[in-house]
Amino acid sequence: MSIDPATDASTDRITDRVTGRVTGTRLATHDLSLGYDDRTVVDHVTTRVPDGAVTVVVGANACGKSTLLRGLARLLRPGTGQVLLDGKSIHGIPTKEVARTLGLLPQNPVAPKGVTVVDLVGRGRAPHQGRFQRWGAADEAAVARALEVTGTLDLADRVVDELSGGQRQRVWIAMALAQETDLLLLDEPTTYLDVAHQVEVLDLLHDLNATRGTTVVMVLHELNLAARYADHLVAMADGRIVAEGPPREVITQERVSEVFGMQCLVVEDPVSGTPLVVPIGRHHSRRPTLVANGATA
Amino acid sequence: MSAATDSRVGTPGMPAGVDMVRAARSRVSRRHRLLVGALVVALLGVFLVRVLLGDFTVTIPDFVRILAGEQIPGATFVVMESKLPRAVLGVLVGAAFGLGGSVFQTTLRNALASPDIIGVGMGASAAAVFAIVVLGLQGVAVSGFAIAGAVAVAVLVRTLAGAAGGYRVVVVGVGASAFLVAVVQYLFTRASIYDAQAALVWLTGSLNSASWPAIARTAGCLLVLLPVVALLAGSLRLTELGDDTAAGLGSSPRRTDALLLVAVLLVSVGVAAAGPVAFAAFLAGPIARALNGGRTSLVASALVGSILVVGADHLGAYLVPDVNLPVGVVTGALGAPFLLWLVATGRTSRRSS
Numbered sequence: 001m002s003i004d005p006a007t008d009a010s011t012d013r014i015t016d017r018v019t020g021r022v023t024g025t026r027l028a029t030h031d032l033s034l035g036y037d038d039r040t041v042v043d044h045v046t047t048r049v050p051d052g053a054v055t056v057v058v059g060a061n062a063c064g065k066s067t068l069l070r071g072l073a074r075l076l077r078p079g080t081g082q083v084l085l086d087g088k089s090i091h092g093i094p095t096k097e098v099a100r101t102l103g104l105l106p107q108n109p110v111a112p113k114g115v116t117v118v119d120l121v122g123r124g125r126a127p128h129q130g131r132f133q134r135w136g137a138a139d140e141a142a143v144a145r146a147l148e149v150t151g152t153l154d155l156a157d158r159v160v161d162e163l164s165g166g167q168r169q170r171v172w173i174a175m176a177l178a179q180e181t182d183l184l185l186l187d188e189p190t191t192y193l194d195v196a197h198q199v200e201v202l203d204l205l206h207d208l209n210a211t212r213g214t215t216v217v218m219v220l221h222e223l224n225l226a227a228r229y230a231d232h233l234v235a236m237a238d239g240r241i242v243a244e245g246p247p248r249e250v251i252t253q254e255r256v257s258e259v260f261g262m263q264c265l266v267v268e269d270p271v272s273g274t275p276l277v278v279p280i281g282r283h284h285s286r287r288p289t290l291v292a293n294g295a296t297a
Numbered sequence: 298m299s300a301a302t303d304s305r306v307g308t309p310g311m312p313a314g315v316d317m318v319r320a321a322r323s324r325v326s327r328r329h330r331l332l333v334g335a336l337v338v339a340l341l342g343v344f345l346v347r348v349l350l351g352d353f354t355v356t357i358p359d360f361v362r363i364l365a366g367e368q369i370p371g372a373t374f375v376v377m378e379s380k381l382p383r384a385v386l387g388v389l390v391g392a393a394f395g396l397g398g399s400v401f402q403t404t405l406r407n408a409l410a411s412p413d414i415i416g417v418g419m420g421a422s423a424a425a426v427f428a429i430v431v432l433g434l435q436g437v438a439v440s441g442f443a444i445a446g447a448v449a450v451a452v453l454v455r456t457l458a459g460a461a462g463g464y465r466v467v468v469v470g471v472g473a474s475a476f477l478v479a480v481v482q483y484l485f486t487r488a489s490i491y492d493a494q495a496a497l498v499w500l501t502g503s504l505n506s507a508s509w510p511a512i513a514r515t516a517g518c519l520l521v522l523l524p525v526v527a528l529l530a531g532s533l534r535l536t537e538l539g540d541d542t543a544a545g546l547g548s549s550p551r552r553t554d555a556l557l558l559v560a561v562l563l564v565s566v567g568v569a570a571a572g573p574v575a576f577a578a579f580l581a582g583p584i585a586r587a588l589n590g591g592r593t594s595l596v597a598s599a600l601v602g603s604i605l606v607v608g609a610d611h612l613g614a615y616l617v618p619d620v621n622l623p624v625g626v627v628t629g630a631l632g633a634p635f636l637l638w639l640v641a642t643g644r645t646s647r648r649s650s
Contacts, residue, residue, distance in 0.1 A: 075544050099547030106541035112406075114591020118321040123534055127547040137315075140322075144314030153314055156321040159591070179546065 026051055026215070027072060027102070027183055031081030034064075034071045041067040043239035044080065049183075049232075054209050054216045056226040059236035060260050065219045066107065066187050068236065072217065073104040073185050099127035103181040107188045107219075109172050111160035117171050118156040121146055124178030146177035150204060166197035173204065184208070186218040190225070198222065202229045223260075227251050227274045235259050251275040325592070332589055336600035340388070343604050347384040347611045348376065355380075382507040387607035387624070389515045390504075390571045391581070395602020396526060396595055397563035398578025399585065403537050403593045404557055405466050408639055411579035412451070412564040415470020418573035419477040420450025421565045425499040426481050430488040435495070437514070440569035443499070447565035450477070451557070502574025502625030504610050511570055518566040522559055529556040530595055537593060575625045576632025577606055583639075605631075 025048040034042040042064045049055050049072070057065040070076050072083055074090045083090040090098060103124075111120055124146065125139040147153040150170040155163065160171055169189060176184055189205070190198040206229055208214050220226040226233060227247040234244040235251075237259045243250045256264050256277055269276040349355045353375050355363070363369060363376050398411045412418055424446020428434040434442065454473050458465040481500065485493060498506060533556065535548035544550070564578055581602035582593075589597055606624060609631065613622035 070541070073541075073545055075541055095544065095549050096547035099545065102545075104541065104545030106539065106545065109542050110406075110539055112403075112537045112593065114586065114589070116321065116325060118318055119325060119592075120538075122318075122322065123538065123546065126531075126535055140315050140318050144318045147318065148314050153317060156317050157324065176545075185545075 024051060025049055026086050027217070028084045029068075029072070029081065030084060032068075032071060032083060033079040033081060034067050034076045035079055040079065041239055042071060045239075045241055046081070047234065047241055047244065049215065049217055051215050052209070052213045053231035054206065054229055055218075055232040055234060056230035057217070057219045057234045057236060058221075058223055058226045058259075063236045063259075064239040065234075065236050067239075069185055069187050069217065069219050070106075073102065074098060075104075096127050099179065099181070101181055102183045102185065103176040103179040105172055105176045105184070105186045105189060107191060111168070111172075113161060115160050116156070117147070117152060117158050117160055117163075117174075118143065120160050120171060121152075121174045121178050124175040127179060142178050142180055146174040149177060149208065150174040165193055166200060169193060169197070169201055170204065173201065177208070181214075183215045183217070186216070188219050188221060190220065190222065198225060205229070223251070223256070223277050224269065227276070228269060228272045247274050251277060325590075329589060329592075329594060329597070332594070333596050333600065336585075336588075336597055336604065340600055340604050340607070343608045343611070344384050344388065347387070347607050348380045351380070351611070351615055353380075379507075382509060382512060383504045383610060384607055386507040386512050386515065386570060387504055387610050388603040389512065389519060390567045390574065391577060391603035391606030392599040393515070393519060393522075393563045393567035393602070394574060394577040394606070395581030395585070395598040395600070396523075397560040397567070398580075398602070399582035399593065399595055399598035400526070400533065400556055400560035400563075401578070402582045403533050404553055404560075406537060406539070407464060407467055408579075408583050409467045409636075410470070411576075411582070412447075412561065413573060413576055413578045414474070414636075415454055415466055416474035416477055417447045417451050417454075417470075417561055417564055418568055418578070419474045419481075421447040421568040422499045422573050423477040423480045423484075424449070425569075426484050426488075426496045429496045429499075430484045430492050433492075439499075440514075443569045444562065444565040447568065448558070448561050451561040455554075455557070499568075499572050501623045502568075502572040502577070502628065503623035504571055504606075505621075505623065507571075515566060515570040518562075522563055522566070525559050526556070526563070526595070529559065532556060533593065533595070571606075572623075572625060574606055574609075575629035576636070577602055577609075577628050580605060580628070580632050580635060583635075 027049040028047065030046050032042060032045045033040055045068060057068060059065045067076065071078065074083065074095070077091065085093060085098060085101065121143050122135070122139065125135070125142060128139065129135065144153070147156060150173055152167065152170050152174050155167060155171065160168060163171065173186075173189065176186075186205070190201055193201065202225060205216050205218070209216050230247050232244065233247045233250040235242050235255060242259060243255055251266055253264060253266050256262065256266065263280040265278040265280065266275050267278060268274075345357075349357065349360060353372070355372055355376055359369060359372055360376065363373050367373070398413070401410050401412050401415075402408050421443040425439050425443040427446075428439045428442035450473055454466060454470045458469045485496065488496060529552055532543075532548050532552045535543040535546050536553045536556075538546070540550070543553075567574070567577075582598045584605075585594055585597035585601040586592065588601075605628060609627035610624040613624050613627040616622065616627070
């Protein structure tokens, strides 16, 4: 059932949307274990993030998906193995240099009080500024582009805490964009957003990937949105990757019940044609046999 | 600095957007410049009030003549040996407390995580009292103990609190502070009357012992520490975004720790010169932030600290007739209600809604 990610050919089938050629991988893990204190949360994971694609990590609560993302962003020291960025151990690269290649938007970031949108987004330029090389025209242009792309230019003067949740999340994404990295990692960028804003944020990330070729890696809770927006889907359970590849291959009824411990139907999403997971609870079923026998779509 | 990044910088710009970004940024920095200018004027005003007014009024022309070295009977002595050193030391100590406090509050993202609340100031006091009462030391040696005590407590609190950050630092620090108060009280029961007198200075902040040598020592320390703060201060803009975001932007945790260490040294230099002026470090940052539209400003924090200490010293000297209150009593009286207000309104930790 589980596929060894190292030998899984599916990662190589991803083609770059911009260049149209099959791409390699700049960010990978090898035998990576991560944990807090003595508790292992990510257990010997080897995987490759396909370049120029949107990779989405899904799994039940506490499966280690956020921890894996934090590990990819060098926020955690590996217990075993390593994270490789351009073939080198990420912990061996100066953190500022990493920050010019790889951007991170953590879960629920908190803006300091009183900080305006333009100030916050401007802080995304920090990795490009040296001790003696201060704010310049290139920084201004990058901030303006980031605000433009995220549709937050007209909020430039506003104080971040006073924005709505959807606006605030777009501003944080703008900050990560101002960093102008080729890779962007996001930990549940849609938490606390209503469904309209979730779609808005995901569309924005899709555009970014499509127009700039930015490699996006994100953790998402919502399985159906994950299936719709991912080029490459990674399913985790108990700190391991149980399957990865195109959503159509990864999302099957058996695997969803394995990963989430829930029976479901997998049908075709009438909008996008991607797999759509319809949960089967203990109630509400029009066809009681489904509940008894498991899904038979 | 990859080729891809460079090519993006070169894409045709969006003039309107760039102009908006420039305008929005300049509005923020203009407000900050105005604030700093106003605070400098206010500090100058408080400074002159402290030096010239009071029981013994000195006119500005006389003050200029005294500074030029002229001997005016009575006035020269009062200004040069008491009022001027008090005011100058007040400026230095206030700036040290204001800066140190603001760095702590910003880095740990919690207004309560100020060195005077989490036991750093008390650590300096306890070590100094220990040096006086148990070891029989005096003078600079006691100051050395005070600085070592502050650093030790800061390291201990940070270690015990772990990586979790601001809130735990406050809880552990308040505990450490209470423990240190007990240590000091125990030491006082063992002290001779003479030692107790000398040790008392270390419990309530006071500018009574202001002297030119003390000013020279404090100014010398600040001359070393301030450039270091200036060098590291840029990382505050990242650390105040939270550990993960800051790390994502390439800020090294070592820089944050270095900045905290410098802040501890600033506070302990202040304590070594004037004792733990209650709440000066705690008050300056939030006041400066409120004046700056909610944004952190280290320069404004330092200026507010100076204004607070010099102003409170003047109030302490003349508020109650015939009673010369130490500056720490006044700042303590101001700080306690502010602390209650912070806790009551839930504004301690800087979370957005």
